Amino acid sequence: MNNAAVVSAAFTSLLVVLPLLELVSLAIVPWITDQRECFGVSVPPAAHGDQRVRRYKTLFSLMVTAFGMVCVAVSLLLALAYGRAAGFWALIASVAALPIVGFALQQAFRRKIMAIKASSRWIVVDERRAALLAEQDTPKPISLAWNLLHLVPVGITIAVGYASYAAMPARIAIHENAAGAIDGWAGKSHGLLWLAPGVQILLAVVFVVVHAVIVASKRPIDPDKPAETAYAYGLFTRVWSMYLVSCGMILISVLGLTLQAAVIGAVRLDAVGAVALVAAVAAVAGAVVLAVFYGQNGSKVFGRDTSSQSGSSDDDRFWKLGVFYVNRNDHAAIVPKRFGVGWTLNFGRPVIWLAILVFVLVVIMVPVLAMRQ
Incomplete structure (x- = not known):
């Protein structure tokens, strides 16, 4: 197999595999989140055994999967009909659209979980700390x-x-x-x-x-x-x-x-x-x-x-939309995510906004300086 054939095969595989991996990583989020949280809402561990909560988690996964599969199919069809460039841009659009759709669904189910939390009177202690x-x-x-x-x-x-x-x-x-x-x-x-x-x-x-x-x-x-x-x-x-x-x-x-x-x-x-x-x-x-x-x-x-x-602990008031952490009284600049795997920033800390400003300036200045060379 020559170089061109290898690249073509790799590109075709990318049109399928990369969006599939992205949709899988998004669809599993409700099932791998910390048991003290659900769709960005503070809940007791027992909440994950509630049939309504399990149904919402299942619906989220199914809807994300369905949208992702449509993206894969569209990318492949465009690549076959109009060539590699069309498939490439469809892939970029799909990779960008998946997290946007995931965020919209997370917000919708977050409101449902908050309603269940209020009606069920789930007890989540306000402020507790532990020393190890x-x-x-x-x-x-x-x-x-x-x-x-x-x-x-x-x-x-x-x-x-x-x-x-x-x-x-x-x-x-x-x-x-x-x-x-x-x-x-x-x-x-x-x-x-x-x-x-x-x-x-x-x-x-x-x-x-x-x-x-x-x-x-x-x-x-x-x-x-x-x-x-x-x-x-x-x-x-x-x-x-x-x-x-x-x-x-x-x-x-x-x-x-x-x-x-x-x-x-x-x-x-x-x-x-x-x-x-x-x-x-x-x-x-x-x-x-x-x-x-x-x-x-x-x-x-x-x-x-x-x-x-x-x-x-119940710190929902510090988590805007369930994903953005804003707590001026918390000295931690980096905290674990509530929805997803990994970490996020404490946007209540001035040093974070300074770091973001520096990052934006670097992103803007590097291409400008490169164009002047």
């Missing part, structure tokens, strides 16, 4: 120092580039459009050798930042089961931090070396796209597996307990 004494026995995220391993593939990529510079062609393809045609070229230069390491360093920074978020996150400990929930959350953060480092090493190595091989003329540029698609699918699939196995905050570690009729 045997903290040394609780699992923790692996050290940020592990991210220094990312320097190894970066160094190898730089070495490969300079060792192959003499054999580089005089004209290098540097850009490919949505239809798969090369539309950007550059002359041979030492500067091109730093394109792949630059991408690797950017990816490494992203993985380090996400790892730091895990390390700095607030621990959600249940006062009724402090040791159990602390251990489960600790294991949850440890596994995810290990996954980030290992996944980062693989992605940075494979993508960086493939891109460098394209720069020095060893492989076609479209091979980079094929490798990137496969790597992205593999990374998302791994994340979905971890989410299913451990649940949000490690809620799956010890299994579900739907016997408790009261919850540990």
Whole structure:
């Protein structure tokens, strides 16, 4: 099978696999969330045994799945009828539309859960805190120092580039459009050798930042089961931090070396796209597996307990729309999500808004400075 056939097969697979993985990761959210929450509402664990709640969770999953399948079918039909470019843009639209539809459904079912909570008079204690004494026995995220391993593939990529510079062609393809045609070229230069390491360093920074978020996150400990929930959350953060480092090493190595091989003329540029698609699918699939196995905050570690009729705390007033955390009195800048797997920001902290401002400025200025060169 030639390069063009490989890329075509990878693209067709992407049209199916990536939206499917996204819809699966969204459809399972109500089933892997912390048992003290449901659609972003504070509830007692017993709420998850309520038939009405289970029906809403099932409806959410079915509706997300149905919409996702329609997106997959439309993307494939457009690709077959109008070519790769049409399928590509349909895929982009589908990937963007799924979370929007998921958010709309979450809001609809959140209102239903709040109504059930009020009518059923579920007891959720307002303010309770717990202190964990045997903290040394609780699992923790692996050290940020592990991210220094990312320097190894970066160094190898730089070495490969300079060792192959003499054999580089005089004209290098540097850009490919949505239809798969090369539309950007550059002359041979030492500067091109730093394109792949630059991408690797950017990816490494992203993985380090996400790892730091895990390390700095607030621990959600249940006062009724402090040791159990602390251990489960600790294991949850440890596994995810290990996954980030290992996944980062693989992605940075494979993508960086493939891109460098394209720069020095060893492989076609479209091979980079094929490798990137496969790597992205593999990374998302791994994340979905971890989410299913451990649940949000490690809620799956010890299994579900739907016997408790009261919850540990009711902070619904701090969760706007059930997903945005705004609490000026909470010193934690990073907290676990209520709907989904992972972490979110405390928008009540000024430092968060400062960080967002800096990020927006960087995103705006980098392309502007690049265009001036």
